[in-house]
Amino acid sequence: MDNRLALHGGPKTKTTPFGTGKRFGLEEARELLEALEQNTLFYHFGAKVKKFLADFNELYGAARSVAVSSGTAAIHVALGAAGITVGDEVITSPITDQGTLIGILYQNAIPVFADLDPHTYGMDPASIEARITARTKAIVVVHLAGNANDMDPIMAIARKHGLKVIEDCAQSYLTKYKGCYVGTIGDFGCFSTNDFKHISTGDGGIVTVNSEDEATYYAAHAFADKNFRRFGDTVLKDLQHLAPNYRMTELQGAVGIAQLKKLPWICAQRMRYGDRITAGLEGLPGISVHRVLEYAECTYWFYMLRLKMEELACTREQFSQALQEEGIPHSLGYIPAVMYLQPLFQHRQAYPGSQFPFDITGITYAKGLCPVAEEILETALRLPVNEFYADADIEEMIAAVRKVAMHYAGSL
Numbered sequence: 001m002d003n004r005l006a007l008h009g010g011p012k013t014k015t016t017p018f019g020t021g022k023r024f025g026l027e028e029a030r031e032l033l034e035a036l037e038q039n040t041l042f043y044h045f046g047a048k049v050k051k052f053l054a055d056f057n058e059l060y061g062a063a064r065s066v067a068v069s070s071g072t073a074a075i076h077v078a079l080g081a082a083g084i085t086v087g088d089e090v091i092t093s094p095i096t097d098q099g100t101l102i103g104i105l106y107q108n109a110i111p112v113f114a115d116l117d118p119h120t121y122g123m124d125p126a127s128i129e130a131r132i133t134a135r136t137k138a139i140v141v142v143h144l145a146g147n148a149n150d151m152d153p154i155m156a157i158a159r160k161h162g163l164k165v166i167e168d169c170a171q172s173y174l175t176k177y178k179g180c181y182v183g184t185i186g187d188f189g190c191f192s193t194n195d196f197k198h199i200s201t202g203d204g205g206i207v208t209v210n211s212e213d214e215a216t217y218y219a220a221h222a223f224a225d226k227n228f229r230r231f232g233d234t235v236l237k238d239l240q241h242l243a244p245n246y247r248m249t250e251l252q253g254a255v256g257i258a259q260l261k262k263l264p265w266i267c268a269q270r271m272r273y274g275d276r277i278t279a280g281l282e283g284l285p286g287i288s289v290h291r292v293l294e295y296a297e298c299t300y301w302f303y304m305l306r307l308k309m310e311e312l313a314c315t316r317e318q319f320s321q322a323l324q325e326e327g328i329p330h331s332l333g334y335i336p337a338v339m340y341l342q343p344l345f346q347h348r349q350a351y352p353g354s355q356f357p358f359d360i361t362g363i364t365y366a367k368g369l370c371p372v373a374e375e376i377l378e379t380a381l382r383l384p385v386n387e388f389y390a391d392a393d394i395e396e397m398i399a400a401v402r403k404v405a406m407h408y409a410g411s412l
Contacts, residue, residue, distance in 0.1 A: 013326040023259075067204070085107060091113070120149075136161065138166060139154065145290070169189050173299055312405070316332060
């Protein structure tokens with residue numbers, strides 16, 4: 001048997017295309033046609049956004065939710081409804097999309113970054129607690145790549161210090177933690193329906209409001225609609241304070257209704273494939289698998305393993321090149337660097353020509369602030385997971401990673 005890497009003239013592991021499928025079909029088209037036949041595409045007058053939310057609430061066991069224009073908007077709405085304001089500090093993850101941070105800064109609050117677990121990529125509760133000050137008002141918990149954070153200790157810390165918990169579930173549909181869906185554990189859950197998530201309405205989002213206080217739901221609903229109060233036949237337009245326009249349209253809601261019916265199958269497929277990759281790579285020299293808490297379920301928006309460079313006679317770039325030659329698409333890391341090393345934070349300039357709100361506290365963001373998170377991005381390799389893949393695609397992906405890892409581990 002020829003075990004040479006394809007890079008060195010050996011046989012390529014993956015020689016057939018990955019499985020593909022259609023995300024949208026007649027189900028979405030029918031819902032869209034019905035939306036158009038309403039003669040309105042405004043959420044308050046139409047039926048589609050309302051139906052989308054009702055179906056989502058039933059699936060999640062959520063009491064109340066608000067539809068918005070994006071996942072970024074969802075987080076901003078949750079922050080607004082939570083009362084986050086000028087000079088407040090909000091603790092969050094340094095490995096995330098900028099959408100997690102935009103709402104914090106638009107409220108003129110100050111992002112504070114906690115370090116991560118090295119294998120689940122969830123936020124480290126001890127690091128969260130160490131970052132709390134008198135200004136801290138909320139924690140935005142990022143459930144990265146379909147994987148749940150360890151929510152019990154995070155919730156205990158939040159309750160101890162009187163903090164709001166906002167769950168960023170943009171990448172984590174139907175992810176479970178101790179039998180509960182993430183997004184129903186904190187005070188708010190925030191979901192994205194943009195085109196790069198488990199389900200798509202083009203753009204869009206949902207905020208679950210988990211508080212039993214009805215006023216909190218009203219606040220979230222209004223904050224997404226310029227602080228207009230549109231409930232039933234009553235519309236109150238008295239302007240009390242600033243809020244954005246993040247309304248979802250009936251067209252998005254219509255597509256969402258059809259997409260939501262597919263979500264359980266999508267998540268089940270992704271969970272099965274991601275867990276199979278872990279089983280196939282577990283114990284392999286040079287590889288640290290994408291760990292899932294024993295009391296959680298991951299729905300794998302992607303699969304991010306880490307390379308143990310001390311066990312491999314190669315650089316990450318060399319490993320990547322070899323894997324690419326085996327026919328396996330992948331990416332290095334997730335984002336180029338932790339968020340606080342991005343120019344916005346290094347220059348402390350959310351607004352051109354101003355250092356507000358960073359100058360309220362004089363906060364700075366130095367390299368080494370979250371050493372585990374930095375190391376994750378320096379050693380991570382991200383594999384795609386898709387519900388339309390075939391079982392053979394996953395097995396060939398595993399075989400290729402094993403082939404490359406065994407080659408470079410054996411070269412030491």
